[in-house]
Amino acid sequence: MLELDQMKIELSGLSDALREGRDSLNLPYKRQRIEELSREMEAPDFWNDTDKANAKMKELKDAQKTVADADGLSAQYNDIMDLIEIGNEEEDASVVPDIRADLNDFENKLEALRLSTLLTGEYDANNAMISLNAGAGGTESCDWCSMLYRMYCKWADKKGFSVDTMNIVDGDEAGIKSVDFQITGENAYGFLRSEHGVHRLVRMSPFNAQGKRQTSFVSCEVMPQLDTSVQIDINPDDIRIDYYRSSGAGGQHINKTSSAIRITHFPTGIVVTCQNERSQFQNKEKAFEELRAKLYLRKKQEEEDMLNGIRGDTKEIAWGSQIRSYVLQPYTLVKDTRTDEETSDAQGVLDGNIDRFINAYLKMQANQKAAQNQQI
Secondary structure, three states: HHHHHHHHHHHHOHHHHHHHHHOOOHHHHHHHHHHHHHHHOOOOHHHOOOHHHHHHHHHHHHHHHHHHHHHHHHHHHHHHHHHHHHHHHHOHHOOOOHHHHHHHHHHHHHHHHHHHHOOOOOOOOOOOEEEEEEOOOOOHHHHHHHHHHHHHHHHHHHHHHHEEEEEEOOOOOOOEEEEEEEEEOOOOOHHHHHEEEEEEEEEEEOOOOOOOOEEEEEEEEEOOOOOOOOOOOHHHEEEEEEEEEEOOOOOOHHHHHOOEEEEEEOOOOEEEEEEOOOHHHHHHHHHHHHHHHHHHHHHHHHHHHHOOOOOOOOOOOOOEEEEEEOOOOOOOEEOOOOOEEEEEEEEHHHHOHHHHHHHHHHHHHHHHHHHHHHHH
């Protein structure tokens, strides 16, 4: 049958990409690590060092998922090929739609596997710490900040990742002025680092009495969660720690004790806050994690600026500095200014469907890296 023969050719053409993807994952080593870590977990003193044990548990879980996904993809390839052969032998045209759906699903999963191999940065595998801050636009900007927060929470939920909100500052009338939260999951930072920058919204504002179209901005700062092996020196004389009562929802204990933490780093002016954990100790630990991450990113930026001979300026959270525009009226369009990736399904994007923008960014970076290697 012609349709099945065409799909067989299409599937066969993906065999090299499947093999290359599997090879890049170093599966033999991951299988070996799974066996080693599984044996270590059986030791009676495994949990004596909680931090070390949790790190090994995460490594085991990630390795198991990688192997399962790769093996599942190979099995799906063979299953589709078998279905095509059976369909041809029986000359059964009714199987064509189902096989086409399976083939499309396989191609999507193979593309996701290929993109995951691009996440080779030093901290791409780490969890992501995100800060959203409303900029130009007043109450409209605060509402936009809450919409972006919801978008990232929806994206994390679709990925099976968890969200831990550390601090929220409500807007004066609506929305939120700023929010700090952590997304925990495999390669969370590798995916979300593409979201770092200013996000612009254009719509008929419900907060504008005249119903005019309004533009607002929110900055998104994305940092990797750093483990204790990363040395970031913080001089105790360079910081001030303030303790205060948490505000907003959170339960009787949170609101009646001075458990919230604010850390001010004098040399850089960085201020971090955490108030959503139940204890002062937990809030302090989370706040220091965020401070270390911000200091690390600042240090890396300074090193890159020195290498490139330029001075790194923080872009203003306003017109002309956006990485992505979200237009809701008079038409719907979401467009990334770096990759030119766009879609008219603005509501879908706001509901967490941002993978197309993340993938486009990763592809762009991979192409740029390949071009640089060719020049060398």
